[in-house]
Amino acid sequence: MPEKRINVGIIGPGNIGTDLMYKILKYSKYMNLKMIVGIYATSDGLKIADKLGVQNSSEGIDALLEDKSIKIAFDATTASAHFKNAKLLKEAGIRAIDLTPAAIGPYVCPVVDIAAHVDAPNINLMTCGAQATVPIVAAIGSVTKVPYAEIVATISSKSAGPGTRQNIDEFTQTTARALEKVGKAEKGKAIIILNPAEPPILMRNTIYTAVKEQKKDEIIAAVNKMVEKVKEYVSGYRLRVPPIFDDEKVTTMIEVEGAGEYLPKYSGNLDIETSAALAVGDLIARRMLGKEA
Amino acid sequence: MKSNRKFVRIVDNTMRDGSHAVRHQFTVEDVTAIASALDDAGVPAIEISHGDGLAGHSFQYGFARCSDEEKITAVKKAAKKAKVSVLLLPGIGTRENLQKAVECGAQIARIATHCTEADISEQHIKLSKDMGLEVFGLLMMSHMEPPAKLLEQAKLYESYGADAVYLMDSAGAMVPDAARARVSALKNGLKIQVGFHAHNNLGLGIGNTLAAVDEGATIVDACVCGLGGGAGNAQEEVLVAALDRAGYETGIDLYKIMTVAEEVVTPRMTRPQIIDKAALALGYSGVYSSFLLHTYRAAERFKVAPLDILMELGKMRTVGGQEDLIIDVAYKLANKK
Numbered sequence: 136m137p138e139k140r141i142n143v144g145i146i147g148p149g150n151i152g153t154d155l156m157y158k159i160l161k162y163s164k165y166m167n168l169k170m171i172v173g174i175y176a177t178s179d180g181l182k183i184a185d186k187l188g189v190q191n192s193s194e195g196i197d198a199l200l201e202d203k204s205i206k207i208a209f210d211a212t213t214a215s216a217h218f219k220n221a222k223l224l225k226e227a228g229i230r231a232i233d234l235t236p237a238a239i240g241p242y243v244c245p246v247v248d249i250a251a252h253v254d255a256p257n258i259n260l261m262t263c264g265a266q267a268t269v270p271i272v273a274a275i276g277s278v279t280k281v282p283y284a285e286i287v288a289t290i291s292s293k294s295a296g297p298g299t300r301q302n303i304d305e306f307t308q309t310t311a312r313a314l315e316k317v318g319k320a321e322k323g324k325a326i327i328i329l330n331p332a333e334p335p336i337l338m339r340n341t342i343y344t345a346v347k348e349q350k351k352d353e354i355i356a357a358v359n360k361m362v363e364k365v366k367e368y369v370s371g372y373r374l375r376v377p378p379i380f381d382d383e384k385v386t387t388m389i390e391v392e393g394a395g396e397y398l399p400k401y402s403g404n405l406d407i408e409t410s411a412a413l414a415v416g417d418l419i420a421r422r423m424l425g426k427e428a
Numbered sequence: 429m430k431s432n433r434k435f436v437r438i439v440d441n442t443m444r445d446g447s448h449a450v451r452h453q454f455t456v457e458d459v460t461a462i463a464s465a466l467d468d469a470g471v472p473a474i475e476i477s478h479g480d481g482l483a484g485h486s487f488q489y490g491f492a493r494c495s496d497e498e499k500i501t502a503v504k505k506a507a508k509k510a511k512v513s514v515l516l517l518p519g520i521g522t523r524e525n526l527q528k529a530v531e532c533g534a535q536i537a538r539i540a541t542h543c544t545e546a547d548i549s550e551q552h553i554k555l556s557k558d559m560g561l562e563v564f565g566l567l568m569m570s571h572m573e574p575p576a577k578l579l580e581q582a583k584l585y586e587s588y589g590a591d592a593v594y595l596m597d598s599a600g601a602m603v604p605d606a607a608r609a610r611v612s613a614l615k616n617g618l619k620i621q622v623g624f625h626a627h628n629n630l631g632l633g634i635g636n637t638l639a640a641v642d643e644g645a646t647i648v649d650a651c652v653c654g655l656g657g658g659a660g661n662a663q664e665e666v667l668v669a670a671l672d673r674a675g676y677e678t679g680i681d682l683y684k685i686m687t688v689a690e691e692v693v694t695p696r697m698t699r700p701q702i703i704d705k706a707a708l709a710l711g712y713s714g715v716y717s718s719f720l721l722h723t724y725r726a727a728e729r730f731k732v733a734p735l736d737i738l739m740e741l742g743k744m745r746t747v748g749g750q751e752d753l754i755i756d757v758a759y760k761l762a763n764k765k
Contacts, residue, residue, distance in 0.1 A: 285487050287752050292545060303548045304522040326488055327519040331544040332745040341752035343487035376759050381729070384487060388756055 140167035141420035143207040144199045146220060148173040148180025148191070150296055150398060151234055152211035155409040156180070156189060157397045162413060165420035166207070172199045183397075196220050200227050207419060209412055210235060213298045214305050221257055231257040232416055234408050235298070236305040242316045245414040246364045247273045253422055258415060262306050263404035264288035264325055265313035266411050267340045267372070271387050272318030274361035275378075278354050280347040284320035286310065287343075289328045291335030294402040303327060320344065338391040338403035339375065345383050354378055358387060368414040369407050370394055433677040437647045439473040439536075439623075440466050440664060442693060443499070444515055446655030447479035448718045450698050452492040456502045458696050459494070463506035465692045466652070469684035471664075473536060475513040475649075476503040479657065479718055480749065481540065482514055482521035482529055488751050489520075489718075496525070497532050504533025511535045511562070517749065518548045523555050530559050539585075540566035540596065542747045543573050546584040553588040564623060564647070565590040568748045571601040571714055575613030582614050592621035592647055597636060598748055600627025600658055600711040604639040615644035623647035626662045628654060629711025631703055633662040634670055641676060652685065652693045658717030659707035665689045706734045713742025719754060726754045730762035737761065 143159065143166045145152045152171060159168045171184045176193040184191035192198035199208060200223060207230045210217050217237035224231045233240060240257030243249055247270060252258060260266065268286040275281055288310070299306060307325045314323025330336050346354070355378055365372045371392030379386045391403030398405055443459055454462075459476065466474055476499050478484030478492050485492045496514075504512050513536035514529045526537060537556035539549045549565060556563045565585025570578055582593040595610050602610075607624065614622045624640035626633040626649070637648050654663035665685045668678050706724070710717055715738055723741075727734040740757045 287488050287750075289750060289752075297547075300545075300548045301550060303518045304524075304551060307519065307522060308524075324486060326486065326749070328747065328749045329519070329542065329545045329548065330745075330747050330750070331542065332747075339752075339756075341488070341755075345487075376756055379755070379759065386487075386752075386755060388752070 139424065140165055141206050141423050142167050142169040142204045143209065143416060143420070144169055144202070144205045145171040145209045145211060146196055146199060147211035148178050148184065149211060151405055151409060152209070153180040153183055154397045154405055155209055155211060155412055156184060156187070158409050158413045159416070160187060160189070161396070163417055165417050165424060169205050170199055170202060172196060196223055205229060206423060207232060207416060209416065214302055225256055230419060232412055233257060233259045234412055236262050236302060236309045238309045238312070242313050243415060244269045244317050245368060245411050246270050246361065247317050249415060249418060253419060260408060260411050260415065261313040262310045263338070263408045264306065264310040264327060264340065265317070266407045267338065267389055267391055268342045269313050269318040270361045270365050271342045271358060271389065272314055272320050272344060274357040275344050275346060275354055275385060276319045278350050278357050281318070281320040281344050282347065283322045283345040284314045284318055285324040285326070285343045286314065287326045287328065287341040288404070289330055289336070289339045290404045291401045292329045292331040293335045294338070294404055295329050335399070335401035337401055340389040340391070342387045342389065344385045346385055349380055351380055354385060369410045371400070371403055371406065433675055436641055436671055436676045436678055437472050438664065438667065438678050438680060439475055439513055439647060439649050440471045440651070441475050441649045441661055442466070442651045442655050442664070444475040444477050445479060445649070445657055445661050446651045447492070448657040448721065449655045449660065449701060450696070451721060452479055452490045454493065454499070456494050456498050459499045459502045460506050462692055463503040465688040467507045467510045469688055470680045471510050472679055473511045473513050474503055474507055475515060475538070476500050477515045480520060481517040482525040484520055497528055500529055500532035500534055513538055515540060516552060517541070518552055520749065523552060526552060526555060527559070530561065534561065536562045536564065538564045538566055538594070540568050543567035543570045543578060543581055546581040549585065550588045553585065553590055557589040563590050564592045564594055566594040566596050566625070568596045568598045569716065570595045570610060571597055571599055571606060575610050578610055579613045579617040582618055586618055586620050590620060592623050593618060594623035594625055594647070595640070596625040597627055598716050599714045600629030600633070600717055601714040602636055603630065603632060604635055607636040607639045608643050611640045611643040611645050621646045623649070625649040627656065627711070627717045628659040628661065629703065629707050629717060633660065634666055637662045637667060638670060638674060641671065652689045653697060654701045655693065655697070656717065658710045658720050659703040660701040706738060709735050709738040713739055715741050715746065716748045719751060722751050722754050726758035730758040732758050732761040
């Protein structure tokens with residue numbers, strides 16, 4: 136029923152864009168994927184789009200801008216490309232959901248702060264590390280003040296594309312800011328590690344928080360509740376080590392297994408980004424259609 | 429100078445890798461005293477940073493007593509002739525940290541990645557070159573990959589503009605033949621210099637360094653009193669003597685560096701730098717040397733044996749920087765009981 140859906144497009148047919156294409160086609164309730172655009176005619180993502188019957192172009196963002204029916208665009212390119220794309224999309228009145236670490240719009244995590252930003256012209260989905268860890272920091276922060284949060288994201292080398300590799304500082308900086316802005320830690324720090332082990336490891340995240348008060352039972356309950364909430368849109372999100380308490384430090388570990396649709400299961404880091412994009416996209420589309428939750 | 433002897437440049441790591449051995453508790457006073465003494469002994473380059481590189485100050489790696497900036501400034505002030513080096517691991521530190529380090533006086537940037545991930549260092553190497561630094565690319569845990577793979581990765585560093593590529597035996601897991609094969613592959617395949625960084629977990633810190641030099645490595649790391657992660661690094665005063673006997677020139681005064689060891693560094697050590705069974709296990713199972721003290725702490729916290737943790741970490745093919753996995757493994761072992 137396309138008339139009851141919002142037309143959307145994807146810019147960037149790389150791993151993330153292609154995975155998102157699958158997810159929108161399969162799961163979206165309020166979006167109609169109108170088009171996916173790239174800049175290389177030979178890209179695998181565009182070939183897959185052909186197979187799936189999704190309109191596609193190698194003319195880049197221009198092709199997407201020509202289609203006036205598109206209301207939401209997902210940008211799965213790179214931070215530097217998004218700086219240009221963001222401007223063009225804004226001028227065209229198209230809502231941007233940014234999966235790069237460009238960090239132009241407000242930082243958004245679907246289970247923490249989407250409500251405050253649902254009408255923003257540009258939504259910044261931070262980084263995979265932030266999507267995986269900010270919910271836990273926010274959960275602990277709902278119990279007691281968090282003066283400092285530090286996260287370590289370990290991902291398999293195979294799941295780190297050239298974008299991540301060339302912009303690794305942007306990853307750590309954007310993730311650290313996300314811990315502060317969305318997780319509400321007074322100070323955030325992020326570390327990323329690539330591990331080349333074969334078979335590839337699942338994405339692992341360690342969240343260290345310094346807390347004002349050791350309210351153990353409340354912290355454990357808040358973390359468990361949050362894990363369930365994230366699981367609603369990221370099925371492979373799970374607690375690997377429940378909160379461990381040492382003096383003012385709380386250590387929690389999360390593992391993210393990918394859904395294994397387009398990308399392999401070890402790419403939980405990509406899965407959590409595209410899952411967040413799908414969740415946020417559907418929320419905005421539903422609002423555009425005038426259907427309040 | 430005895431002109432016909434080949435020069436080997438020693439980069440002192442006493443206060444950087446050695447930082448692990450004192451749980452990153454060196455003070456500005458310590459750093460000033462050690463750097464002055466090293467400089468006076470003729471050490472050509474002195475590295476100063478958190479043990480895990482700039483911005484390593486963290487729950488994950490341990491909070492340092494003093495900031496990187498304070499310590500770099502102090503070393504720069506103390507070093508009249510020696511160049512000041514800093515270490516940065518992309519993913520932990522950022523370009524911003526490098527810029528601050530340069531403002532404090534850093535002259536050499538050493539950018540380290542796991543030995544299969546050199547391509548995450550491009551932005552840091554290029555920035556360091558742009559700032560006029562001497563730049564080395566460091567391939568960590570290089571026992572894990574064969575020489576051909578290491579050469580492929582080393583060439584990436586070279587293409588980004590590095591002045592030298594280092595093979596880091598971060599786990600102290602190499603034997604001399606392994607060091608030789610790796611150095612030789614890089615020496616033959618690169619136009620730039622090759623460096624070597626040893627750990628003493630198998631008792632081969634000096635032996636491997638001599639083997640590397642014999643194959644053409646021209647820059648090597650060492651720590652006074654052998655300080656460092658795991659069983660420590662190549663012991664600097666011993667290396668100076670051994671290189672001299674092997675016919676190489678280091679420019680370092682042997683008597684003075686021996687005195688630095690006894691009078692300046694030894695009084696500042698908090699534990700003996702020996703090959704205990706856990707340190708040996710690091711080398712034997714190929715685990716990152718700076719995991720040692722974190723493993724002792726986790727073993728105590730979760731009431732499990734340090735050896736069990738290390739053997740498990742070895743099986744998991746962990747890489748440098750994954751200190752959180754120590755807690756994970758210790759927790760799992762404790763809950764299996």
